[in-house]
Amino acid sequence: MKKIFLSICTAALTITGSLTLKAQTVDEIIQKHYDAVGGVDNWKKINSVKLTATSNSGGVEVPITLAMLQGKGFKVEFTFNGMTGYTFMTDKAGWNYSPFAGQTKPEAIPEEAIKEAQDAMDIQGPLFDYKTKGHKVTYLGKDDVEGTECYKLKVVFPSGKEETIFIDTKTYYHIKSITKSKANGKEMEASSAFGNFQKLPEGIVYPMTMENGGNPLTIKTVEINKGIDENYFKLPESKEPEIKK
Numbered sequence: 001m002k003k004i005f006l007s008i009c010t011a012a013l014t015i016t017g018s019l020t021l022k023a024q025t026v027d028e029i030i031q032k033h034y035d036a037v038g039g040v041d042n043w044k045k046i047n048s049v050k051l052t053a054t055s056n057s058g059g060v061e062v063p064i065t066l067a068m069l070q071g072k073g074f075k076v077e078f079t080f081n082g083m084t085g086y087t088f089m090t091d092k093a094g095w096n097y098s099p100f101a102g103q104t105k106p107e108a109i110p111e112e113a114i115k116e117a118q119d120a121m122d123i124q125g126p127l128f129d130y131k132t133k134g135h136k137v138t139y140l141g142k143d144d145v146e147g148t149e150c151y152k153l154k155v156v157f158p159s160g161k162e163e164t165i166f167i168d169t170k171t172y173y174h175i176k177s178i179t180k181s182k183a184n185g186k187e188m189e190a191s192s193a194f195g196n197f198q199k200l201p202e203g204i205v206y207p208m209t210m211e212n213g214g215n216p217l218t219i220k221t222v223e224i225n226k227g228i229d230e231n232y233f234k235l236p237e238s239k240e241p242e243i244k245k
Contacts, residue, residue, distance in 0.1 A: 026139045029151050029167060030127045036172035037197075038204035043124045046070070046204070048228040053219045064217065073233030074120040089114055090233050091121065106235060115159050116181045125174070126155045126163060134158045142169065145176050173197055173205070200224065 034040050051066040057080065065077045075088035085098040087109075094109035094117070119126055122133075130137050140152040143166065150166040157163070166176040177192045194207035202224045210217040 026137050026153065029139070029153065029172075030130070030137070033127065033167055033172045033174065036205065037174075038199070038202075040128075042203040043128060045225070046123050046202070047225055049123055050223040050226065050228060051219050052221045053217050055215055055217050067228055067232060068121060068123050069228050069230065069233070070123050071121050072230050074117070075233055088233050089117060089120070090230070091118065095235060112182070116161055118159070119157060119161070119163075126157070127153070127165065130155070140164070148175065150175065171197075173207075 034043065037043075047070050049068045051064075053064045053066065055062045055064055055078075060080070063079050065075075067073075067075045071091065073088065073090045075086060077084060077086045079085075080100050083099040085096075085100060085103075087096050088094060089109060092114070094114050095106040096109060097103055097106040122128075126133070126135055127137065135158070136156040138154045138156075140154055143150050143152045145166050149169045151169055153165045153167065155163045155165060160182075162180040164178045165174055167173065168175050173194070175194055179190050179192075181188055181190075190213060193211040194209070196208040197205050198208050199205050200222055204224075206219075206222055208219045208222075210219070
């Protein structure tokens with residue numbers, strides 16, 4: 001009986017030790033990641049980001065503007081064939097407007113999609129202060145991303161959305177993400193890649209190339225904490241919206 005008791009205690013201690021090691025590994029990887037991209041203190045100072053970029057659609061260069069206000073709003077504007085469309089959302093609502101797709105009025109983004117996309121307004125990213133945000137982060141070991149060895153972290157958001165983050169074991173840069181979310185009751189998976197990292201005057205390191213679903217994005221300028229407020233994320237008064245029920 002004594003031997004059985006000792007065996008149980010040993011097993012319990014082993015499991016506890018493994019769990020502690022895994023938690024430490026997660027936090028150590030995250031700490032080294034933020035150290036590599038400019039430090040926690042520099043990222044804490046960022047309240048807004050505005051990017052100008054270009055994408056390529058059938059050989060045509062498409063100018064894009066992307067803006068984020070921490071916890072308040074997210075907006076993408078794009079111009080194609082002389083027409084400008086946009087997608088934007090706040091913590092409560094969102095709108096799509098694609099005139100080149102035949103839309104004549106902005107259309108409301110469904111409430112479910114708004115909830116799923118709230119992390120788009122988190123400039124610091126899901127790993128930053130993840131416990132306070134209610135995110136669960138699990139270390140899944142190492143994986144290969146096109147020849148680059150990466151740490152693999154799984155983030156589960158309070159909404160149930162999942163994101164697998166790949167962090168380069170040498171640079172500690174976040175080079176890839178795979179997200180799983182639901183839209184119209186269906187589960188969707190999307191992959192994003194990040195590269196050409198550059199250090200900005202504000203002291204943070206930012207990716208200047210991004211790719212989402214095979215669509216490459218080249219970032220031209222990055223503006224930090226310059227003139228974006230909540231009014232930037234309101235519908236233009238001249239647009240009478242179509243409400244999607």
